[in-house]
Amino acid sequence: MSTIPLTSDKLKFVPVLARPARSLWRDAWHRLIANRLARLGIAIVVFFLFLAIVIPFASPYNAKIDSDLANQLLEPSLQHLMGTDEQGRDVMVRIAHGAQASLGVGLGAVSLAVVIGTLLGLISGFAGKSVDLFIMFLMDILLAFPGLLLAIAVVALIGPGLFNSMLAISVVSIPVYARIARSTVLSLKEQEFVTAARCVGVRSSHILFRHVFPNSLSPILVQGTLGIATAILEIAALGFLGLGQQPPYPEWGAMLADSVKYLTSGAWWVLLFPGFAIMLTVLGFNLLGDGLRDALDPRLRVD
Amino acid sequence: MLRYVIKRFLTVIPVLVGVSMLVFSFVRMVPGDPATIMLGERATAENIARVREQLGLTKPIYEQYWIFLSNALQGNLGTSVLRQEPVTEEIVRRFPATIELTLAAILVALVVGIPAGIISAIRRGSWFDTFSMLIALTGVSMPIFWLGLMLVFLFSVVLHVLPTGGRLDSGTSFAATTNLLVLDTLLSGHVDLFFQSLRHLCLPAIALGTIPMAIIARMTRSSMLEVLSADYIRTAHAKGLKERAVVIRHALRNAWLPVITVVGLQVGRLLSGAILTETVFSWPGIGRWLVDAIFSRDFPIVQGVTLFIAIIFVGVNLIVDILYAFVDPRIRFE
Numbered sequence: 001m002s003t004i005p006l007t008s009d010k011l012k013f014v015p016v017l018a019r020p021a022r023s024l025w026r027d028a029w030h031r032l033i034a035n036r037l038a039r040l041g042i043a044i045v046v047f048f049l050f051l052a053i054v055i056p057f058a059s060p061y062n063a064k065i066d067s068d069l070a071n072q073l074l075e076p077s078l079q080h081l082m083g084t085d086e087q088g089r090d091v092m093v094r095i096a097h098g099a100q101a102s103l104g105v106g107l108g109a110v111s112l113a114v115v116i117g118t119l120l121g122l123i124s125g126f127a128g129k130s131v132d133l134f135i136m137f138l139m140d141i142l143l144a145f146p147g148l149l150l151a152i153a154v155v156a157l158i159g160p161g162l163f164n165s166m167l168a169i170s171v172v173s174i175p176v177y178a179r180i181a182r183s184t185v186l187s188l189k190e191q192e193f194v195t196a197a198r199c200v201g202v203r204s205s206h207i208l209f210r211h212v213f214p215n216s217l218s219p220i221l222v223q224g225t226l227g228i229a230t231a232i233l234e235i236a237a238l239g240f241l242g243l244g245q246q247p248p249y250p251e252w253g254a255m256l257a258d259s260v261k262y263l264t265s266g267a268w269w270v271l272l273f274p275g276f277a278i279m280l281t282v283l284g285f286n287l288l289g290d291g292l293r294d295a296l297d298p299r300l301r302v303d
Numbered sequence: 304m305l306r307y308v309i310k311r312f313l314t315v316i317p318v319l320v321g322v323s324m325l326v327f328s329f330v331r332m333v334p335g336d337p338a339t340i341m342l343g344e345r346a347t348a349e350n351i352a353r354v355r356e357q358l359g360l361t362k363p364i365y366e367q368y369w370i371f372l373s374n375a376l377q378g379n380l381g382t383s384v385l386r387q388e389p390v391t392e393e394i395v396r397r398f399p400a401t402i403e404l405t406l407a408a409i410l411v412a413l414v415v416g417i418p419a420g421i422i423s424a425i426r427r428g429s430w431f432d433t434f435s436m437l438i439a440l441t442g443v444s445m446p447i448f449w450l451g452l453m454l455v456f457l458f459s460v461v462l463h464v465l466p467t468g469g470r471l472d473s474g475t476s477f478a479a480t481t482n483l484l485v486l487d488t489l490l491s492g493h494v495d496l497f498f499q500s501l502r503h504l505c506l507p508a509i510a511l512g513t514i515p516m517a518i519i520a521r522m523t524r525s526s527m528l529e530v531l532s533a534d535y536i537r538t539a540h541a542k543g544l545k546e547r548a549v550v551i552r553h554a555l556r557n558a559w560l561p562v563i564t565v566v567g568l569q570v571g572r573l574l575s576g577a578i579l580t581e582t583v584f585s586w587p588g589i590g591r592w593l594v595d596a597i598f599s600r601d602f603p604i605v606q607g608v609t610l611f612i613a614i615i616f617v618g619v620n621l622i623v624d625i626l627y628a629f630v631d632p633r634i635r636f637e
Contacts, residue, residue, distance in 0.1 A: 141321035145613050148575035153609045156597040157329055229444065236446050237579055241594055256449055260583075263452065264460055264467075271456060275449030283444035 028218075031295040038291025044284025048277075051099035073267050083269035085255070086262060091269060094250040095277045101162055101239075101251040102281060106231040109170040110224050117174040118213070118220060121181025126189065126208050136182070139175035147172045151234055152243065160243040162235075162251070169234045173227055177220060184216035218296040225289035229282045236278050252278045307628050315621055319614065320372075326610045327371050330602045331364070341384050341600045354384060358603070380607030385599055390607035394589055398611075399482035400470060401588030404511060404580065405573045407485075407504050411512030412519050412569070417562070420523025424531060425550060435520060442517030447576050451510035451583035458506060468585035470503050471496065507584040511576050515569040522565040526558040533557075560631055567623030571616055 032038050071088035074080055082091040124135040142150065154168035155161075188194060189212065197207050238244035239253025247254065252274045259270040338354040339346065359367045374381070380390040419439075423432040459467040470484050471477060477496055479487045485504060488497040530536065531554055539549045578590035585591070589608050596604035 137317065137321065140318050141325055144318050144322045144617050145609070146571035146575040146616055149578065149609065149612055152578065152593070152597070153326075153329060153605060156605055157332055233446055237448065240446070240448050240579065241582065241597075243597070253446070253448075256446075256452065260452065263456055266460065268456060271449075271452055275446060275453070278446050278449065279441065279444050282446075283441060286440070286444055 028292075028295040032291050035291045035294060037287050038295070041284050041287025041289075041291055044280055045288055048099050048103055048281050048284065051096050052103040053100075055096045056100050073262060073265075073270070076269050082273045083267075085258065085270050091255075091273050094255060095252065095274055098250040098252045098255065098274070098277065099281075101245050101249070102232050102235055102278070105162060105166045105169070105235045106228040106285075109166045109231045109235075110173065110227045112166075112170040113173040113227070114177050114220060114224050116170075117177025118181040118216070120174070121178035121183075121216075122185055122208055122213060124178065125182040125185025126204070126212070132182075135178070139178050142172065142175045145172075147230075148234055148237055151238065152241070155238060155243045160238075160246060162245045162249075165235055165238045165244045168238070169231050172234075173231070176223060176227065180219050180223060181213075181216050184219070185212055188212050188215055218292075222289055222293045222296060225285055225292055229285035229289065232278065232282050232285070304629070308625055311621060311624055311628075315617060319617060322613045322617070323372055323375060323610060324368065326606055326613070327368050329609070330358070330606055341602060357382065357384070375610065380610065381603035383596075383604050384601050390604055393592070393604075394607065394611055396482065397587060397589045397592055400484075400586060401574075401577050401581070401590060403483045403485060403504065404507055404586055404588060405577055407508035408512035408573055408576075408580075409515065409566070409569070411508050412515035413566070415512075416516040416519030417523050420520040421527055421550065421555065423520070423524045424527035425546075427528065432524075436524070439517040439520045442513050443521075445513065447510055447514060448579040448583050450513055451507065451580055454506045454510055455583070465506055466503050468503075468583070470587065471499055472503075475499070507580050507586055510583070511573060511580045514572060514576065515566075518569065519562065519565060523558065523562050526561045527554060530554045530558045560627070563627060563630065564623070567620065567627075570619045570623075574612055574616060 032042075069088050071080075071084050072086055074084040074088075076083040080090050080092070082095065084090055085094070120135050120139070124132045145153075150172050151165070151168040154171060155165050158164045158167070185208075194207060194211060197211055202211075235244055235251075236253030236256070239251045240257045242254070242257060245251030245254050255274040256271065259267070259274070262270055338351045338358065338360065342350055342354060355361055359370055362370070371381075378391055380394070382389055383393070419435045423435050426432055455467050458465040466472065475496065477484070477488065477493070480491075481487055484500040485497065488494075488500055536549060536554055539553045544553075574590075577588060578593060580586065581588045581591035582594055589611070593605065593608045596602075596608070
């Protein structure tokens with residue numbers, strides 16, 4: 001929005017324009033903050049990020065200290081607010097430690113997928129012809145598998161573990177970002193500003209990364225945020241199947257797998273709380289992603 | 304229409320070839336010798352040689368792929384290493400259980416999701432709308448295996464009203480024909496077994512159906528809201544049509560399209576979800592078999608089931624696309 005000097009007499013007729021100039025991102029941020037559900041999402045995400053970053057520093061995980069066989073499967077009490085598990089470990093402490101695995105893998109997998117996917121998409125859209133056909137063919141093949149199935153198959157082959165599940169989840173979500181980046185390129189590459197840049201002799205790579213790529217940032221940001229939610233569900237699923245984080249390290253999905261054995265003995269706390277942590281984190285990222293979409297969608301920009 | 308169908312069919316073929324290559328290379332991508340990994344370090348050289356032979360690992364790679372592909376085209380997906388059973392036969396035996404579960408889940412999702420979405424859209428802002436959208440939002444954020452376990456805990460452990468898993472009570476024997484037990488028991492007149500299989504199906508279907516239900520409800524709502532603000536709806540109201548007629552005859556008909564697409568998109572989620580649901584409820588379908596095979600490192604099963612599910616997934620997407628073009632003529636003339 002152009003700024004008009006406050007002394008201009010145009011102001012008398014168009015007082016709306018007197019609003020101070022704001023950048024696109026600042027504008028989006030204000031809209032995001034104005035959204036109640038998005039604020040809730042931010043609060044949840046910040047809370048779990050705090051757990052994931054601070055807890056491992058404050059009290060590094062130590063399986064020996066953690067295990068306390070005298071206090072097996074205690075019901076929630078003042079000493080153990082969420083009870084203890086079959087090895088006498090405090091469930092709340094383990095959930096707090098588990099945040100690192102879920103958020104770390106979620107963020108890591110999505111970042112990796114965004115970088116690779118966006119690069120492939122940009123190249124695909126810009127190069128066109130056979131390069132485009134080939135890259136999109138590869139993406140179609142990846143999309144021919146239900147996401148979790150492919151992740152399971154990949155982990156089954158490269159071996160279980162947290163890092164390997166991150167790789168698997170990442171591979172599965174590459175096509176999404178490739179498609180977004182490609183469609184941005186395709187819709188922009190015939191536009192005047194690209195032709196203009198080309199005419200003044202700007203290199204292709206510069207046009208691609210400095211002129212075209214920034215336009216795909218907002219859909220990728222929205223998709224990425226929602227993608228973290230999916231990735232957290234997938235890492236929990238792999239953990240539940242025993243393909244993710246290996247014992248004794250805490251991970252929410254693996255904790256749920258352990259709780260199955262004590263289901264019939266009525267130990268509801270080992271079942272309820274880890275699942276609730278997963279749900280809350282995923283909900284947080286979903287709310288944030290929805291909020292970002294509303295805030296960044298230019299069609300809704302009418303203020 | 305026929306042109307469109309043929310075109311869509313032709314685009315699927317290269318994808319399926321690519322899928323088969325990827326699945327084929329899975330086993331070859333394993334670091335180390337697959338035969339040794341499968342049999343363990345203490346296996347005899349003889350056994351390793353036998354498995355290598357059986358997997359065709361002694362031949363050049365392009366020849367191996369050609370054999371794999373031509374076998375797969377003839378419906379032969381290899382033989383399980385541990386039990387020496389043909390993978391295809393076992394899939395045929397187990398897949399009906401997965402189909403039964405998946406269909407029941409779709410049914411749950413549609414029967415609850417669509418009316419909830421419609422009512423939410425009509426009574427926008429009401430407590431029903433707020434409440435059902437809140438449920439939908441938490442529904443999509445829930446890990447389904449957790450939901451499944453909670454259902455088991457509540458209905459089986461605490462309330463003792465529904466079984467914890469399996470397809471029939473243990474000790475019950477029943478000679479199934481199609482292996483869709485709900486259908487089989489009904490057709491053969493075993494009413495008690497019919498109800499028994501329904502009771503077993505209840506919890507897994509709810510667990511698997513919840514996420515699609517939430518997504519369908521949200522989609523129906525937003526699609527209905529868009530349509531309800533259209534001019535022709537105002538016209539319909541102005542003509543003096545009853546609310547019911549406006550909603551069902553005018554609005555719903557046009558709100559269908561996005562809903563169909565979303566239902567189609569849920570198939571992948573359902574197939575993935577079935578793997579987890581079957582594990583939670585000891586449901587003897589292909590998902591649980593796959594997980595078991597992963598742990599026993601029986602790669603021909605992993606390879607075969609992965610390929611099979613991918614083919615089903617691609618096939619369903621194809622059908623959805625064609626169905627969509629059938630309902631919306633704009634697509635086939637693009």
